[in-house]
Amino acid sequence: MTEPKRQRLSPADRERQIIEGAIAYFAETGFSGQTRELSKRLGITQPLLYRYFENKQALVDRVYETVFAGRWDPSWIALLQDREQPLRERLVEFYRRYSEATYRPEWIRIYMHAGLSSPTLNRKYIQLVRRELLPVIARELRQHCGLADTNAPVCEEEIEFVWNLHGGMFYQALRRHVYRTRINVDFMKHVGFAVDNFLAGAAVTYPRLLQEFAPAALEPRKLKRVR
Secondary structure (H helix, E strand, O other), rough: OOOOOOOOOOOOHHHHHHHHHHHHHHHHOOOOHHHHHHHHOOOHHHHHHHHHOOOOHHHHHHHHHOOOOHHHHOOOHHHHHHHHOOOHHHHHHHHHHHHHHHHHHHHHHEEEEEHOOOHHHHHHHHHHHHHHHHHHHHHHHHHHHHOOOOOOOOOOOHHHHHHHHHHHHHHHHHHHHHHOOOOOOOOHHHHHHHHHHHHHHHHHHHHHHHHHHOOHHOOOOOOOOOO
């Protein structure tokens, strides 16, 4: 029986094929999966794979750039900072967009596999969220709670407060795509209730949190005197 002819692809299409195949493969097997098996699944030789990626780590790095960094959208931050809309509406819309981009089976499963075998990838993404997203939500929460709009740095306790909301959203996706739990709840309705609960709690606890851990954030901004 003759083997089927290997499909001839342009270099760009071949690279795309390898990346997409690697995403599906690592989502299933984790990063302990071997490039030899990946090559078999793709119907190519291992030497051909290494013509595009010099080693496995280079391929893993590209998977990270595609699955994590490649789906990060800077417009999310602009949305959260648009004070023409109530913070509730901004948060709900943010999580609609964010979930569509990230809460997919391959994203969730690769994220969990990375945490077990290649935690550097998780740390890079967590640092991205910690640096670009959480401080923005914290500052908007200050404004929502009627607190002084200052330039005082966001403290770690504020970051943890916001992580509670963000982590809760992630955990539902984790239950759905990793634990295969049947969740008979509309995700966006869940988001609405979670955001409402978060903001209601923040109205009571956030001023106390700042008073204890970041009192400078409660001081009105001092205007420079013009001479």
